[in-house]
Amino acid sequence: MKRRTFCTLATAGSASLALGARPARAATTVSLWHIFGYSTEPGLINITRFNQTRTDVQIDGKSVPFGQLSQQLVKAVATGDVPDLITIDNPTVASFAGQGVLEEVGAKVAASKGLARSRFFPGSWATTIFQGKQFAVPGEVNTLMFYVNQDMLRAGGVDPAKPPQTWAELTAVAAKVADSAKGKYGIGVSAIQTEEGTFQWLPFLQQSGAGLKTLTSPDAVAALQLWVDWVQKGYASHDILVKRQSEMTDAWLAGNSAMSLSGPWELPRILRDVKFNWTVIPMPVRADKNIHATALGGYVWAIPKGAKNVDAAFQVIEYMLAPEQAARSFAGGRLPAVQDVQPPADLPRAEVYAGFESQLQYARPRGPSPEWPRISEALQRAIQEAITGQQPAQQALATAAATIAPLLQRYPIEGM
Amino acid sequence: MSRPGSAGDGVRRALAPLRPWLLTAGGVVIAAVYLFPVYWMVISSLKANPELFAATPTLYPHAPTLAAFRWIFARENVGLYLQNSAIISFSVTALTLVLATGAAYALARIRTFWTAAMVVAIMAVQVLPPPLLVTPMFVIFRQIGLVNTQFAVILATTTKVLPFAIIMLRTSFAQIPVELEEAARVDGCPRFVAFFHITLPLARTGYIVVSSLVFLLAYGEFVYPLSLMNHKDLQPGPVGLYSFIGADFADWPDALAFATVFVAPVIVLYMFLQRRIVSGLTAGALK
Amino acid sequence: MSRDRFLDSPTIWVLLIGAAALFLLLLVGYPIAYNLVMSVQEVTLGNLPSFSRPWVGLQNYRQLLADPLFLLVAKNTLIFTVANVAVQFVLGLGLALYFQLSFPASSFLRGLVLVGWMLPPLVIGAVWKWLLGSDSGFVNYALQGLGLISGKIYWLADPLLSLVAVTIANIWFGVPFNMILLAAGLAGIPTDIYEAAALDGAGPVRRFIWITLPLLRPTIYALLSLTTVYTMRAFDLIYTMTHGGPLDSSNIFPVWSYRMSFELFDFGGGAAIATAMFALVLVVALAYVRSVNAERPM
Structure with a gap:
């Protein structure tokens, strides 16, 4: 239909x-x-x-x-x-x-x-x-929210009416619903070695209270360690290292991942193909910091x-x-990208669109910097080094910081 | 290494009439195993999205749907894409064979430092992938006013397959004893005639294989058409395929349905030409 | 008969080779020279349209060699190329020999195997990415079902395996090419030679070693060189399956060159890699011509 x-x-x-x-x-x-x-x-x-x-x-x-x-x-x-x-x-x-x-x-x-x-x-x-x-x-904007499979949450003994609001709660929910041996995961994010990986992780860095200038701080390490733990504890699949966001949504649609981070661009096909109860929730915050931050795409x-x-x-x-x-x-x-436009009245699941719109207030641009591709590449490496266990998060970020610092010096980025 | 009269020999003799059929069975198994990814593509185009990515993969579509096929035919002028693909690949094949025949024959018959250097150059120019070549090529095509034409794509794609065709046809020609031609020439037959009447027919296996492979290579080319032509109604199938690979996600059942439709005519064509191709590839064609 | 005299004169040879050579020189020679020029310049998006860019000599090459990725990518390219060329050849030869036996539908089945070669690389990459997926991929599912593995194999996500994974997919892609060209080579061997050898009491193995292989040699040389070149320029499949990741563990020169040029906009660096690839292939081409010339002239 x-x-x-x-x-x-x-x-x-x-x-x-x-x-x-x-x-x-x-x-x-x-x-x-x-x-x-x-x-x-x-x-x-x-x-x-x-x-x-x-x-x-x-x-x-x-x-x-x-x-x-x-x-x-x-x-x-x-x-x-x-x-x-x-x-x-x-x-x-x-x-x-x-x-x-x-x-x-x-x-x-x-x-x-x-x-x-x-x-x-x-x-x-x-x-x-x-x-x-x-x-x-x-032209058009987008941002990230977690798509939540409410049926999977319920099956894991989590009340879908009380979705996770902090990193700790997010991890706890993921732990309850994940069964990696059966290919069921709690969390779907993309840590791929492309701009998409940066797009997804950067908000976590910003929520941690750190930024590109403070990549070696304990806050930044915490943001990366969060992802590392998800994979190592089996809450997220190893395949996040090579899967795009849309592929993570494929897994979510197939009921293999309970909470998947993605943008509104998925909505038309989700509305078409989804077979379970679902909703979107804002990205949880880090409890002690309470900083709302999400990605800005488009x-x-x-x-x-x-x-x-x-x-x-x-x-x-x-x-x-x-x-x-x-x-x-x-x-x-x-x-x-303009705020003064109302969605059409017959839009299905209008509240989901409204949810994404409300998150735009927290959406932060990447850059602008002409060196953004290099900055992004350094971040991707750090994310992948930490998740694969080739480097501890601390060290991986230190390497990235060494690459990024001179680039920021040449083209300072406001607020990053 | 069984001796005459041993038990093994008896069994073998008893099985002898079955042997061809056992071999056929083996061939079917090999083809089936080999074609498994192709099978996977086709069944995936018949699956709806959640089943496509189910945690436990399904070996056949449990809820087969033709929705993806209906969708692509409703949305895209599939016939036009196939027509453009056919025009481009047939032209590339023809142009390649014309250009390659002379060069391959000459390079097979003449052995000097210069022809050796030519072979080195022809082998080496193949190495750069199209994305790295297309920008300077575009400059050339603009100079001669060919941008936005299928002709430019045909020329560009020919550069990709021509070296292959020259090298393989050269090998075919080199295997034909020059004495055969010389014998004909002693009988008063000019080289030109000798080539067409003696050499070319003997090289037909090489031609069949090279032209099939050239055609298929040209059929799948993506970067050149995308980069050299702006109008959608000139584009071949591989560019059409990307209509289903969106900026943010790929609609895989649709893309795979399109790919299935895209390769189907070639398979049908193969079935029709099979007899001819087979006769060219039969062992000992060269007697 | 002046036409015949012309066709018998040396001029015709020059024309025959010249047509193809000129075609390639113009349309590929120019792009290669263009790359070469870029590799010794500092090229940015800003000065891309004109050729008058700052000359930096070998700076791009020095940077390339100093790049921590260089050794890794070189190693990957070497492994990927050697594995592909060797396995594709062995499997291709095996299949060609098998389908050369006389049994019903042998030619038809051989042709069917070629279907794998028709699919667009984008589709091949996508299908293999699913088949090798660690969670719902068919390969792991089958291996588990057969009891060969208990856990999961992270084909694509494990930096130690991703190169293996893309190699498997690329071998699959290249086998039909090898098979069909070897089949054509086999078809070119006169059957009476085998018959004579059989009369002399030579078994199948000896006939293969002493007759088939030597007569197949020209095809084998050409095929090995072509496969080497094609493997070294393999791009779409890896780009679709892993994008060279994770951590560049499946990155090879063409992918690296592409990413440097079109993702980092470091055109000089991308061109330097391309030129290095060209130099490498030149070596392969020289080896090919040497081995061909070593054959006794027929």
Whole structure:
């Protein structure tokens, strides 16, 4: 049933998409490279609508798989054959902007009626600023919460009405429901050696009271040790070292993991496929610190330097963030980066979306720093060294700190 | 090492008529074991999501569903992807065979320092994977105005398979005794005619194998089409496959259903051509 | 008959080789030179579009050698390549010989094995990642069911095993390629030689060693070199299965080069790795040509 609603929406989009695929010649054509696939359907619909309503400007969209985005953009920059508009992952803005690859859009945004700063989530806005200048406009945002399989909690003797609120409680619940010999785990996080691993662990570091500058502190060690213990005690699978967040959600959907950390992008398929009672809970805090922190993900709109139709591209950004288009994000399991948009009334499990929205106040950007990829890589190594037992958490973090400190010196990051 | 008349020999003689069938049974087992991951792909496309990742894997879909197949046909112009794939791979195969035949033959027949150096170069240029080659290639294609065309993809993909084709065909030609051609030439037959009438037919096993492999290599290419073409309706199947691998998650039953549909025509094609391919691959084709 | 004279003249040889050589020189030679140039420059996203970038000489190479990952990745690449080439060859030869025996459906079954080679690497990687998953993977499930292991094997998550895991998957992927080319080589051996040898009283093992292997030698040389080159550029499968992790335990040169270029935006470093790979393969190619030239001319 659920699938059908999703389908109807989707088919409408693709039918008209075929018509809009090749824009007419007369108009200005904005070439747009985007990451919209079936998981982020609304983006495709917005493109189609734009092409239907506008005659002077048309969008020529190209879907680039997320994993290939960086490579394709590098190719575009190297050859000078850039699209007019792109969607990029928010922590990469500084890398691209710092190298002069992106058009500065600050003046345009300031002059725009629709893109008032007050409309946006502050954390999301911050990801678009590098050294005081604005290089992008937030598109959609996401953050992390634990998806909880309430049936599994109940079976483990935990009252689902009283979900864990602290690290200690989280671990205790995981201990009750996990049975690693049977492939059942309490906790699902991703510690993979990619940006996703950093994305998931960083909030724990921040909740611990530590930061990138204090990676060798006992607080930071505690944040890492928490994950190490989960794996070593069998509360989390060893496979978290090689699984993406979506793969952890696969395990959760199959009933193999009770509490899985992931974002709202999973909602459409969870609503379609889930076979048990479930809810989402905010990330627990560290009891003695009580610091709420979670991750801030999502893509931003950016105009590459050398784009031929900067003005038209900017009009597309404005269109995409107008309330009607922005509101469409929800149906794709996305949250618009603007705060003044209400989800559609017929949205299933609206309270879950509301939960994610409420967590955005605690969501912290990664960076911005042009050196973010290296910082992130050092963190990934530390996480993996500690979990595999190759290094004690303390030492693994010390190694990471040695790599990260000079990078922070070169490009200080506020609040990290 | 049983002596004549021993018990073992008797058993063997009794089993002799069964031997081919025992071997067939062995062959079936080998193929079955080998193809297990392919089987897994197909049954996974028939499973719904929770069953796909069940703690205890199911050996066959307990609740088979064609939902994934219906979904991909409703959502994507699967036929167009297959058509584009076919156009690209057949063109690559043809272009590769044309370019490779001359070079392979010449490199097999002439042995100088320079031809040896050519073989070294041809072997070595294969090493860099497409992601590292595509940016400078794009520059070239833009210079000659081929960006956004399937022709550019065909040329780019040909660079990936041509060295392989030259090396293998060269080996085939080298195995054909040059005396056969020379004998024909003594009879007044020009080299050109001798090549087409004597050498080429003798190298047919090599051609069958090389062209099949070239076709399959071209059929699966992903990086070149994605990087060199912007329009969706020009793209081949492997790019279409990525529509189901989203930014944040992969819809695996859909992706696997697509992959199944993607390889099915090739398997069907193989079934049709099988007789021909087999006759080329029969032991002792070269007499 | 001027056409025939032209076709018999040395010019034709130059043209025949020239067409393919020019094609490759233009479309692959230029990218390789482009990489080489980048490897001695300081390349950033900012100066990527122009060729006038700061010259750094061998700095990128020095950095590469000083990188703590270098030895690990080199070791991984070596193990991965040797294991793949050896096992793919042995299994490929075994299968080729088996399916060469005359029994019903032998050719059909041999062709069927090629199906594994048709699947997109993305799909192969995904399927193997599930099969080798430690919790709900079929391989562990089967091994447990057979009583061969009691606990779980962390195929992908254990840094000591992840290279084994991606090697298994890549061997699986490469065996059909080896098998079919060896089958073609076997088909090229005239049967009358075997018949003569059988009359002389040579058993199957001796016939294999004294007839099959020597006659197969050109194919074997070509195949071993090609498999080496293809294994050294293997990318998609590892990228899909482990991304080179955990802790770079399954990282090999092409994956490292890709990650350096497109994840860390260190293009000079990525290009230096690519150039080093090129140099390595040049050695393989030289070895190939030497062994081919050592054959007696036919």
